[in-house]
Amino acid sequence: MELAGKAVVVTGGTRGVGAGIARAFLDAGADVVVCARRPPETPVASGGRTAEFRPLDLREPDAVRDFFAALATDYGRLDTLVNNAGGTPYRLLEEGEAERHARVVELNLVAPLTASLAARPHLRAARGSVVMIGSVSGVRPSPGSAAYGAAKAGLDSLARSMAVEWAPEVRVNTLVLGMVRTELSELHYGDAHGVARVGATVPLGRLAEPEDVGAAAVFLAGARAAYISGASLLVHGGGERPAFLDAATVNRGDRS
Numbered sequence: 001m002e003l004a005g006k007a008v009v010v011t012g013g014t015r016g017v018g019a020g021i022a023r024a025f026l027d028a029g030a031d032v033v034v035c036a037r038r039p040p041e042t043p044v045a046s047g048g049r050t051a052e053f054r055p056l057d058l059r060e061p062d063a064v065r066d067f068f069a070a071l072a073t074d075y076g077r078l079d080t081l082v083n084n085a086g087g088t089p090y091r092l093l094e095e096g097e098a099e100r101h102a103r104v105v106e107l108n109l110v111a112p113l114t115a116s117l118a119a120r121p122h123l124r125a126a127r128g129s130v131v132m133i134g135s136v137s138g139v140r141p142s143p144g145s146a147a148y149g150a151a152k153a154g155l156d157s158l159a160r161s162m163a164v165e166w167a168p169e170v171r172v173n174t175l176v177l178g179m180v181r182t183e184l185s186e187l188h189y190g191d192a193h194g195v196a197r198v199g200a201t202v203p204l205g206r207l208a209e210p211e212d213v214g215a216a217a218v219f220l221a222g223a224r225a226a227y228i229s230g231a232s233l234l235v236h237g238g239g240e241r242p243a244f245l246d247a248a249t250v251n252r253g254d255r256s
Contacts (some may be wrong), residue, residue, distance in 0.1 A: 001029030002222050007075040009033050011058060011115060012085030014040035016182035020210020021082055021217050022051045028218045033071060058085055058111035068118040078122035080221040083112035084133040088148035101147035108151035113158060129171040131217050132159045136178050136236055156232055163230030171229040173220045178236025181207040203238025
């Protein structure tokens with residue numbers, strides 16, 4: 001219960017990775033508020049404790065400011081903001097106008113900035129932290145989700161600058177995620193066999209679970225990470241095996 005008495009907000013925390021993050025904070029003893037445009041199908045809960053749901057459209061700046069002001073009043077503090085909300089459909093660049101791709105950037109980069117700015121006075125009072133949820137799409141080519149990758153690259157850069165500007169009162173870090181197994185995995189990777197085949201390409205032999213991400217977020221929010229700010233923590237199971245290793249004709253396993 002390392003975060004007992006702390007107040008945490010997880011945006012997009014009603015399902016998938018966000019719900020896993022929220023459950024990890026509940027297990028660590030924190031009071032957790034999850035927000036999204038629609039309520040979860042079932043309450044986000046773990047260990048006999050339940051996260052509070054509050055509706056919020058992160059693309060509405062006035063609503064975001066009102067949300068954090070009300071939350072700080074109701075809970076008396078705000079210790080951690082996890083900017084998890086985001087995502088994108090698969091869409092090649094030529095299949096959409098710039099305005100359509102810009103909406104992806106708005107959700108994945110502008111919305112976290114809006115939330116962070118609204119939360120900053122309350123985080124500063126608590127000497128709290130921001131945890132950005134990034135993606136490997138921001139550090140490698142991302143065909144079919146180029147705007148998403150660009151937004152995630154920008155999010156990582158934003159977090160590093162924010163960490164400098166807001167120090168020493170507020171720490172800011174990024175979790176750079178690889179592939180995560182959620183209730184929507186089959187939409188991206190196919191059936192269970194496809195999910196297993198994709199997981200086998202990861203050096204650790206599986207996709208991440210939402211709880212893996214949650215554990216890393218709890219670490220960055222806690223006292224054990226008190227001297228970590230402006231960091232990007234890779235949570236990707238070792239990344240991707242370089243394609244040239246399978247294409248090369250040299251058997252590197254025979255070296256003595």
